[in-house]
Amino acid sequence: MIARLFCWIVAMVAVGLTPMARAEDGYDLWLRYARADPSRSAALSAHATAIVATGAGPTWAAATGELQRGIGGMTGAPPALSETIQQGALWLATPASTPALPVRTDGLGSEGYAIRSTMVDGKAVTLIAANGDVGVLHGVYHWLRLAQSGASLDALDIRSAPKIGLRLLNHWDNLNGTVERGYAGQSIWDWWRLPDWKGPRYTDYARANASIGINGTVLNNVNAKADSLTAPYIAKAAALADIFRPYGIKVYLSVKWTAPMELDGLKTADPLDPAVAAWWKAKADEIYKAIPDFGGFLIKANSEGQPGPQDYNRTHANGANMLAAAVKPHGGIVMWRAFVYAHDNPDDRAKQAYSDFKPLDGQFADNVIVQVKNGAIDFQPREPFHPLFGAMPRTPLMMEFQITKEYLGQSTHLTYLGPLFEEVLRSDTFAKGKGSTVARVIDGSLEGHTLTGIAGVANIGVDRDWSGSIFNQADWYAFGRLAWDTSLSAQAIAQEWAAQTFSPDPRVVQPIVAMMMGSREAAVDYMTPLGLAHVMGTGHHYGPAPWIADLARPEWNPVYYHKANVQGIGFDRTGTGSNAIAQYAPPVARRLADPKTTPERDLLWFHHLPWDYRLRSGETLWDGLVHHYERGVAYVADMQKTWEGLRPYVDAERFAETEAFLTIQHREALWWRDASIAYFQSMSKRPLPAGSAAPAHDLDWYKAQSFPYAPGHN
Incomplete structure (x- = not known):
């Protein structure tokens, strides 16, 4: 048996082939360090003959260990440490060391770096x-x-420092092991x-x-659950902090506002009550004793049933400042x-955050960020940017993106979020004239914060590929790089990710990046074109359900957001x-006041328009809506063809998973198209554009679909 195997390998080498690459399950993410071809391997070895580390400690050990792991994986020979x-x-x-x-190194702060090709002796x-x-x-x-990505390692002269100080993942993880929106x-x-027990996955996460x-x-x-602030759970958080510390990662905790009442029997959680403030001070002291570099608290208050300071006729600033102290x-x-x-929020849910927080600008403590x-x-x-950005110049504002795709196809749709x-x-935002971008608001440069x-709300779980699919990893990667x-x-980020995750071969990178870059727009087209929003199934947010109108609160119903009727469609926010x-x-307001100057991608977010309203293309709103749905479906079909062309270049395991998920995505894109058209046609009373296929089923069929066990359920 061994002799036959040896002869088989020799025969393959003789004809210029190599044995099939090992199967990959995605666990290594973009840190695969796959074996480079001989010429690239030689170049890498020449640029990494040894590692000279002039410092010592856990972080230095992590740095040198990663270099040995990476170079060893790419060349087959990890470089030795040298003095x-x-x-x-x-x-x-x-x-300090040299x-x-x-x-x-001035201007690099504590996290930035310089990389330079230079001569020494x-x-x-x-x-x-x-x-x-x-x-x-x-x-x-x-x-x-x-x-990894095949870039030249000659004549390097790089300086890089983060533009934003806090670059965090928010895990919506529960103490019972479940994850809210955990795909x-x-x-x-x-x-x-x-x-x-501290398994190796925690280090790989770091x-x-x-x-x-x-x-x-x-x-x-x-x-949050109040239990996360008890001594046993503080010890558990401390164990994770110890693992993450060498990698420059701090831990934070979400807290429940009523924790003093639940854990120690206080009669109130009023932020102006001295006993409440004293409880939080003692709790902070306890946490910092266990985790000296603990980052701080995140809190959701007076939202979706969560308690908060407004329960005691106090403001968000009152609550935040008490915790900040x-x-x-x-x-x-x-x-x-x-x-x-x-x-x-009787007239428009979209207005509530601004209405609550804008009046509090300048009232928050200097260690509070909203x-x-x-x-x-x-x-x-797709949503227009939040109106709070640029509206609170005296308050640091922090961006919250969702990396997990609650409304964008969950785990199976390839929709790159970059x-x-x-x-x-x-x-x-035009807060201080043209150029007052959201990025400048959150990096502090606009107002000097x-x-x-x-x-980013994390998309990480126990799946071997971490994120529910190989391509969902790109969203985690893109968030970090943009942060x-x-x-x-x-x-550019997609190119980096594809080169590291699959291969730096342009025959692989170029088609994958092309797929990725149009994928989110395709999802907008087959889900929420022209500024529609929140038409998903309620509760699980899986699949189309624009017809739901019978839930207790108006803003729980998709009809609240599109307001389609025989006259037209859209939410009038003028x-x-x-x-x-x-x-x-x-x-910005002047531009949005007129549908002719509103970007068409946001048209129905800001305007209720007749079905025969003329888009810039010249077609009616109804015809354009249908064509957007169709365009989204067609893009997914094109992604399937592109992916099939990559079969010779991608390992079988990851190829098969993506192939299956694209099949699901295409089927569900068709479902979105057909269900949405069936419903909106029942409102518009208009025929489909010439050449457009009728939905596969009648509207009642789509309404009858039920998904009580969809993974998006809380």
Whole structure:
């Protein structure tokens, strides 16, 4: 048997073939460090003959270990650690370890780095320098990114520092192991076996996050349980903090407002009650004793049934400032969510956060940052930027994106979110004239804030591929890269990710990036074209259900958001409707007041228009709506063809999963198209455009579909 196997391998080599690549399940993410071809391997080896690390400690060990792992994987021979400079060495240094560095580190802060090809005693080396060990680690990951993606490693001269201070994942993970909107399986935090059992997945999680610049993680759901603040759970969080610390990642906790009442029997949670403030101060002291570098608290208050300071006729600022005083002696911060979706929004849910928070501008403590969703409703496939951005100049605002795709096909639809993130960050608020982008609001440069932040609701679970699909990993990756540098393009990030995740071969990268870059727009087309929103099934948010109209609160019903009738469709947010446009800066409001100057992608978000309204293409609104649905479906079919062409270049396991998921996506895109057209045609009373196929079933059939066990259920 062994002899036959040997002969088979020899025969394959003789005809210029190699044995099939090992199966891949996606666990390695973008840190695969796959074996490079011989010429590339030789070039890598020449640029990494040895590693000279001038510092010591856990973070230095992580940096050198990652280099050995990466270079060893790509070349087959990990470089040795050396105490002396030699030709082709990778030299890791800080001003503290090597005072006479041939590169400036001023302006890099504690996390930035410089990478430079230089000469030392006549020897060509690559210097990775930073002001501290975490910066060196980030620089190592940048170099490995270049090495994996096939970039030249000659004549490097790179300086990079994060534009945003807090770059966090928000885990909506529950203490029972479930994840709210968890499309990648159960929580990766094994609370039951922590703090004693700390499996290797936690370290791999830290490696992945550090590689893209994420520096914090909120461990538990914003719909928090008070138990997370008890001593046993603080010890569990401390165990995770110990693992993450070498990678420059702090832990944070979501807290429940009524924890003092639930845990210790206080009669109130009034933030102005001295006993309540004293309880939180003591709790903060307890946490920091266990976790000296604990980051602070995230809180969801007075939203979706969660308790908060408004229950005691206090403001959000009253509540945030009380918590801020508790953590301030330890250097902690409070992230106060502006998602205040409650019952008191009679005319337009989209206005509530602005109405609640705009009057509080300037009233928050200096270690409070208000966390605002990218749009005013709820992580829709497309929303205009949230009107709070640019409206609170005296308050640091923090972006909240959703990486998990609650409304964008959940785990199976290939909908790359990089373009969504980029679109929002580049939106111009006009708060201080042209160029007042959302990115400049959250990076502090618009108003001079030093406390800055961005958060992404994590899409991570216990699935072997971490994110529910291989392509969902790209959303995690894109969030981290844009959090570090908001000026990066979604396309450049997709190219990086594809090269590292699959292969740097242009025959692989180019078609994959082409698929990715149009995929989110395709989802908008087959789900919520022309500014429609929140027409998904209620509760689980899976699939189309624009007809739902019988739920107790108006804003729970999809009909609330599209207002389709025989006259037309859309939500009037102009002066003749809810006047939500008045929450934007005057130049933006003026543009949105007129449907002719409103971007057509947002048309029905801001206007209720007749079915025969003429789009810029010249076609009627009804015909254009149908054509958008069809365009989305066609794009998914094209992705299927593109992916089939990649069969020779992608390992069988990951190819098969993506092939199956694209089949699901195409089937569900057709479902979205047909169900939506069937319903809206019942309102418009108009025939389909010439050449458009009728829905596969009648409207009653689509209404009868039920999904009581869809994974999106809480």
